[in-house]
Amino acid sequence: MIDFYYLRLRKKYAEVKEQAEIEITLTELTDIFQCTARNVNFVLKRMEEAGWIHWTPGRGRGHRSKIIFLAKSETIALESAQALVKKGDIQQAFAYLEEHSALPALKDQFVYWLDSHFGYRPEVKNDTLTDTLRLPYSKRIACLDPALITFVVECHMVQQIFDVLVRMNTKTGNIEGGLAHYWTSGNNGKEWTFYLRKGVFFHHGREMTSEDVKYSIERHNSKELCSPFRWLFADVEHIETIGSYAIRIHLRRANPLFLHHLSYDRTSIVPQDAVTELGEAFSRMPVGTGPFRVVQNDDNMLVLEAFPRYFDRRAHLDRIEIWYTPELMRKASHLQPPNYMMRHQCDTAEELPEDWQTIQTIGRDCSFFTFNLNLPGPQQKLAFRRAVVHGVDRKLLVPSGAPGDVTFAKWFYEESREPSDTDEQYDPILAKRLLAESGYDGEEMLLVHAPHHKGSAEKLQIQLGEIGIKVKLNEVNWGTAEREEMVRSSHFTFNRNVLDHDVELAVIELFLADNCVVRMHLGDELKQQTDFIIERLYQEGSPVTRGTYLNRLRQLVTDQAYVLFLFHHTQRTVFHPSLRNVCLNSLGWVRFRDLWFEPTIDALQQER
Incomplete structure (x- = not known):
């Protein structure tokens, strides 16, 4: 607290250099510190003990006191911010820095110090x-409940904290054992029996049983939970436990992707007692069976x-x-x-030491722009959506400093990398003609974006303005309560999505999960068409035939210009x-x- 008074005093006498002496009265100090004369003397004593000032009190009537500043304001503020971090109060430390942002070198000094702690x-x-x-x-990281996660970082952390019944081998594509060591299917694929590993413990010390598995699956369909992933278990008719270490799941119909569903981190197994006891707090302090608690x-x-x-x-x-x-x-x-x-x-673009190593993945990280077909407005017209698609030169949207990290996207994932120096779909003449055909009459269009997409959103705003479309930007933090409301009330949304290990299922999720922007913006007519294609896909046991339905889905989205695909980004560590x-x-x-x-x-x- 003494630092508060010192920095207030130095702000009052900012022009005074260290080691310079000034005269001051006790009355002036009580006004600056906003406290009693007794407290002023206490504060001055503490400052002098800390070596921040040299204080000479005035003796007798008419003699003013003298003070010499010994410590730099930046040094005192830096030490105070560091003390907050050492106590674990990182956010308070950053708030403290904001309060003293006028100190020019403080932020750099603090960040340099903080960086050394990682x-x-x-x-x-x-x-x-x-x-x-x-x-x-x-x-x-807002949510760690596997039944409610939305963002990539949440999915990753869930994979460290929880386990699933079965796992997909990402190298072979085969399904392998997880919490279940063996399984069988019968009744033409409508009955699945899973045999659980013994001695698997939750982080709170209780052994996992078949009751937990049953509860975890049924929980997705709970009206109270409102899980966006309830579609994963839409085919489940009922579940029976067979002792503590086996469970039988009965389906309404055969589902060729059912094992894939069970390998998804959204279907991780949770302990019924902990979920019930913790309530909403389970999302913040979850209990799983994974390698980390x-x-x-x-x-x-x-x-x-x-x-x-x-x-x-x-x-x-x-x-x-x-x-x-x-x-x-x-x-x-x-x-x-x-x-x-x-x-x-x-x-x-970042400079790194020569001996550092790099690994990267390509083709699953896609940025794109969706049209809200559930909201009245010009974007309901196909001609308008096509005008936007042809009116944006994606080459001008490439993130600065990373031209080699992106390629133009045509779908949510990249099957083959095709670098290009020009954007083949950019055609401003066609865009203006389509805009005229759409009947657009200068209405203001709302584009919502996350803070880290601000630069790209501003470039989109400029380009669309050049072909005659008026765009207003709305910034919202992803992961906040107002995010979904703003997405649903905007005409466009700037998005970035990373597909999980099972590409087929990850694409399906975009069109079925209620927390995905792609589904949020689907109008009734287009939703009926995408739902029908996915329904037919689930009736096919052949991966090749299912692939043809995914291609139909892609063609439908392209023909309807529902998504403006921007870039595939390289994920590099x-x-x-x-x-x-x-x-x-x-x-x-x-x-x-x-x-x-x-x-x-x-x-x-x-x-x-």
Whole structure:
């Protein structure tokens, strides 16, 4: 609290340099500090003990007191912000910096200091080494309930905390055992029996049983929960438990993708008792069976610790800390190459040490622009939507500094990489003719976007303005309560989506999950058509034939100009060579369970 008074005093006398002496009265100090004379003397004593000032009180009538400032304002503010971080109050530290934003070098100094706290942090206590990986992230991870997740980072964290009945081998495409070690099907594919592993424990200490599996599946269809993934179990007629370690699921009809549904992280198994007891808090502090358990999740950080009783190989790392640090605050002007061993979603423009390594995935990360066909307006006309598609030169929308990281998109995923120097669909003459045919009469069109898409949204606004379409931008934070309302009330939405490991199912999800913008904006007529195609797809056991239905879905979206596909982005992670077992999952994130560090002896001795 003393820093508050010192900084207020220095703000009053900002023109006075350190080591310079000024005269001041006790009355003036009480006005500045807004406290009693007694408290002023206490504060001055504390400041002098801290070495911040030299104070000479005036003696006798007419003699003014004298003060010399010894400490720089930036130094005091920096130490106070650092103290907040050390107490774990990261958000308060950033709020403190905002209060003192007038201090020119403060942000850079703080971010430089904070950056040094990320990365591999080995600690030795009682001859036991604890391996911690500490990473920055720009915003809070809002939801960790697998039945309610929306965003890529939520999906990734759920995969660290929970397990599914069966798993898809991403290399072979085969379904393999997870929490179930064996399964059979009968009654022409309408009856599935799963045999559960024994000795699988939830993080709160109770063994998983068939009742938990039954509850987890039935929970998706609960009206109270309103899970956007209830379509995954729409074919389930009823479920019966067979003792504690087997379960039989009866379907209304054969579903060739049912095992794929059960391999999806949205269908992770949860403990009935913990969900019931925690209520809404389960979304923030969930309990699973996965390799990591949640020990902290608040406004400051998400902390995961390795679960020692994990049934399928304990994680090498002991602790993962995700610190919530505002993105712009981490971009200080003089930062050296990152100290924290690994950087997620790194573009090619960033300079990194020569010995750092790079891994990347291509073709599953797509940015696109949807038209809201549930809202009255010019976008209801096909000619208008086609005018937008042909009126945007995507080449001018390429993110600055990363021209090699994107290719023009034609669908939600990229089957083959086709770099191009020009945008073949851009035709402003055709766009203006189509706009005239649509009957557009200058109505203002609302485009909603996330803060990190602001630059691209502004470029879209300019280009559409050049062909005569008036666009107003609405910015909203994804993951907030008002996000869905704004998406539903806008004419266009700027989106970016990463497909999960099962591409077929991930595309279907876009058109069936209620929390996906693609489905939110589908009008009744187009929704009937997409639902019909997907319904037919589910009647086909052949992957090749199902592929033809996916192609029909793609053709329908293209013909109706429902989506303006923008780019496929390269998911790139760079890391220090001491980080081992690094591989990206389909979401572009690194699997925490497999990571381990090969620290130098010097580094370990330094930690001691």
